[in-house]
Amino acid sequence: MVKIELIMKSIIYKNQILSVLALLLGIVIFQGCTEDESPMPVIENVRLVEKDSSIAAAGFSEWIAIQGRGFSSIKEVLFNNVEAEINTTLVTDNNIVVAIPGTFPDTITNQVVVITAGGMASFDFEVEVPEPLILSLSNELANAGDVLTIKGRYMVNVSAVTFPGNIEVTANIVEADDGTQIDVLVPDGVTEAGSIMVTTPSGTGDSAPMYRFNDKSGMISNYDDLNKFDDWGKQTVIVEVASNPTNPAPLDGNYIKMQSSDAVAPGSWWVDQCAMPHAGIEMPDYPASDPASDYALKFEYFSVGNFNTGHVQVQFDWGPEYWFQPYLDEDGNEPEEFISERWQTAVIPLSEFSNVGAYADLKDKPSLLFLLRTPEASEPLEGVDINFDNLRVVSIK
Numbered sequence: 001m002v003k004i005e006l007i008m009k010s011i012i013y014k015n016q017i018l019s020v021l022a023l024l025l026g027i028v029i030f031q032g033c034t035e036d037e038s039p040m041p042v043i044e045n046v047r048l049v050e051k052d053s054s055i056a057a058a059g060f061s062e063w064i065a066i067q068g069r070g071f072s073s074i075k076e077v078l079f080n081n082v083e084a085e086i087n088t089t090l091v092t093d094n095n096i097v098v099a100i101p102g103t104f105p106d107t108i109t110n111q112v113v114v115i116t117a118g119g120m121a122s123f124d125f126e127v128e129v130p131e132p133l134i135l136s137l138s139n140e141l142a143n144a145g146d147v148l149t150i151k152g153r154y155m156v157n158v159s160a161v162t163f164p165g166n167i168e169v170t171a172n173i174v175e176a177d178d179g180t181q182i183d184v185l186v187p188d189g190v191t192e193a194g195s196i197m198v199t200t201p202s203g204t205g206d207s208a209p210m211y212r213f214n215d216k217s218g219m220i221s222n223y224d225d226l227n228k229f230d231d232w233g234k235q236t237v238i239v240e241v242a243s244n245p246t247n248p249a250p251l252d253g254n255y256i257k258m259q260s261s262d263a264v265a266p267g268s269w270w271v272d273q274c275a276m277p278h279a280g281i282e283m284p285d286y287p288a289s290d291p292a293s294d295y296a297l298k299f300e301y302f303s304v305g306n307f308n309t310g311h312v313q314v315q316f317d318w319g320p321e322y323w324f325q326p327y328l329d330e331d332g333n334e335p336e337e338f339i340s341e342r343w344q345t346a347v348i349p350l351s352e353f354s355n356v357g358a359y360a361d362l363k364d365k366p367s368l369l370f371l372l373r374t375p376e377a378s379e380p381l382e383g384v385d386i387n388f389d390n391l392r393v394v395s396i397k
Contacts, residue, residue: 037118038070038073038116038117038118039069039118040070040118040119040121041068041069041070041071041115041116041118041119041120042068042069042070042121043066043067043068043112043114043121043122043123044067044068044069045066045067045068046058046064046065046066046067046112046123046125047064047067048062048063049063049064049065049097050063056124056126057125057126057127057128058100058125058127058128059127059128059129059130060102060128060129061099061100061101061102062099062100063097063098063099064097064098064099064100065095065096065097066095066096066097066098066112066114066123067094067095068094068114068121069093069094070093070116070118070121071091071092071093071094071095071096071116072091072093072116073116073117073118074086074088074091074096074114074116075115075116075117076113076114076115077096077098077113077114077115078113078115079100079101079105079111079112079125079127080105080107080108080109080110080111080127081105081106081107081113082101082103082105083101084098084099084100084101085098085099085101086098096114103178104129104154104156104178104179105127110124110125110126110127111123111125112125129154129156129200129201129202130153130154130202130203131154131200131202131203131204131205132153132155132158132198132199132200132202132203132204132205133152133153133154133205134150134151134152134196134198134205134206134207134211135151135152135153136150136151136152136211136347137149137150137196137207137211137213137345138151138344138345139300139343139344139345140211140212140213140214140215140298140300140345141213141214141216141251141252141300141343141345141390142186142213142343143186143251143252144186144187144189144190145185145188146186146342147183147184147185147186148183148184148185148186148196149182149183150181150182150184150196150198150207151180151181152180152181152205153179153180154179154200154202154205155175155176155179155180155181155182155198155205156175156179156200157175157200157201158173158175158198158199158200159199159200159201160197160198160199161173161182161184161196161197161198161199162196162197162198162199163186163187163190163196164190164192164193164194164195164196164214165189165190165191165192167187167189167190169184169185169187172184172185182198190213190214191214192214193212193213193214193215193216193217194212194213194214195207195208195212195213196211196213209395209396209397210296210347210396211347212394215394216390216392217284217392217394218284218392218393218394218395219390219391219392220278220281220282220283220368220391220392220393221278221281221368221391222252222253222254222389222390222391223253223254223255223256223389224253224254227254228278228279228280228281228368229256229276229277229278230277230278230279230280230367232272232275232277234273234274234275235259235260235261235273236256236258236259236274236275236276237256237257237259238254238255238257239254239256239387240254241253247304247385248302248304248340248342248343248387251300251302251343251390252389252390253389254389255387255388256276256387256388256389257385257386257387258274258276258312258370258372258384258385258386258387259273259274259305259384259385259386260273260274260372260384261273263380263381263382264310264372264380264382264384265374265380266374266377266378266379266380267374267375267377268310268372268373268374268375268377269373269375270371270372271371271372271373271374271384274371274372274384275369275370275371275372276369276370276371276388277367277368277370278367278368278369278391279366279367280367281365281366281367281368283362283363283364283365283393284393284394286359286393286395287359288359288360288363289358290359291351291357291358291359292349292351292353292356292357292358292359292361292362293349293350293397294359294395294397295349295350295359295393295394295395295396295397296347296348296349296350296393296394296396297314297322297346297348297391297392297393298345298346298347298348298390298391298392298393298394299345299346299388299389299390299391299392300343300344300345300388300389300390301326301340301343301344301346301386301388301389302340302342302343302344302386302387303326303327303338303339303340303385303386303387304339304340304385304386304387305339305382305383305384305385305386306337306338306381306382306383307326307327307338307339307381307384307386308327308334308335308336308337308338308381309327309334309374309376309377309378309379309381310372310373310374310375310376310377310381311323311324311325311372311373311374311376312324312325312370312371312372312373312386313369313370313371313372313373314348314353314368314369314370315368315369315370315371316353316362316365316367316368316369317365317366317367317368318367318369319355319365320353320355320361320362320365321353321354322348322353322354324346324348324370326338326344326346343389350362350393368391370388372384372386
């Protein structure tokens with residue numbers, strides 16, 4: 001009898017254990033279902049954050065509100081398959097506040113897509129691509145047949161590049177994949193000065209007023225009929241076009257070569273063999289009261305030798321100065337080597353010169369110096385051979 005009771009108690013105990021295990025298993029399964037099985041998202045409406053009205057399109061970087069349900073477990077928001085940056089503090093189960101990404105898409109889907117743990121929802125929505133924005137011209141005085149590089153944004157599906165005189169190029173336009181650059185051959189017959197215009201399905205971008213092609217106004221020295229070089233008897237020389245130079249080939253006549261046969265030591269205050277002085281210059285007769293930011297010093301340059309450290313100090317009358325360092329990347333880093341592939345245009349707003357606020361601060365300066373200096377260099381600069389042409393001051397506003 002005692003043995004039977006023990007057996008019965010053992011069976012009851014085991015059943016109780018199994019019941020507890022079954023209950024715990026059920027709780028785990030239930031919790032797993034509630035955590036993993038999120039509802040499918042649904043997009044019902046899209047509107048601007050600042051205006052309580054539905055929209056079917058918006059532009060790059062605009063803030064919009066995506067309205068619907070099932071957004072709590074948000075993973076991604078895509079516009080034309082370009083992922084937007086999500087701030088989870090701006091997400092609720094019924095709203096997603098997000099900025100349209102400014103990256104040009106590889107494909108145009110005209111849809112916004114929301115992806116959550118529960119699935120994916122899409123909604124018809126057009127991202128309005130801006131008209132092209134031109135940020136620079138590689139060479140404002142490029143000749144017919146030269147490659148002109150135009151940098152900017154939104155330059156995708158370019159149908160035409162128009163040069164001054166309404167001379168249009170529609171073929172052999174090479175685009176960068178991200179819409180930030182195009183290359184085009186300068187056509188024959190450009191004799192006027194003016195804007196470069198880039199046309200895409202989104203509109204037309206204009207290079208003016210900052211960049212004007214073939215504009216030789218405000219010339220200070222071109223080393224041909226207007227030569228203000230004050231030769232100090234060192235290694236910097238005027239290169240005569242009549243000598244048929246090839247290193248580099250002329251841009252449009254004589255040019256000036258800043259060079260040093262010796263390596264330039266670090267810490268040089270200035271390198272006398274590389275001095276490029278101009279005396280008796282005549283600045284353009286712009287209103288003295290105009291802001292200096294309305295004008296820029298422009299010139300073309302070509303680094304035949306290596307120029308990867310130090311700087312060319314551009315200085316008006318031993319006063320206001322600017323450090324010319326075209327080799328630096330966007331983060332201010334020096335490359336291992338900097339040698340030009342072709343002539344390029346430098347654009348230096350006059351407001352970038354030290355202690356200059358109005359055009360009056362430079363208008364009556366009688367001299368302009370280009371001096372090679374290496375106070376910040378960490379190693380010697382070898383093979384200096386930098387060429388310049390067409391020093392001019394022009395309006396950029």
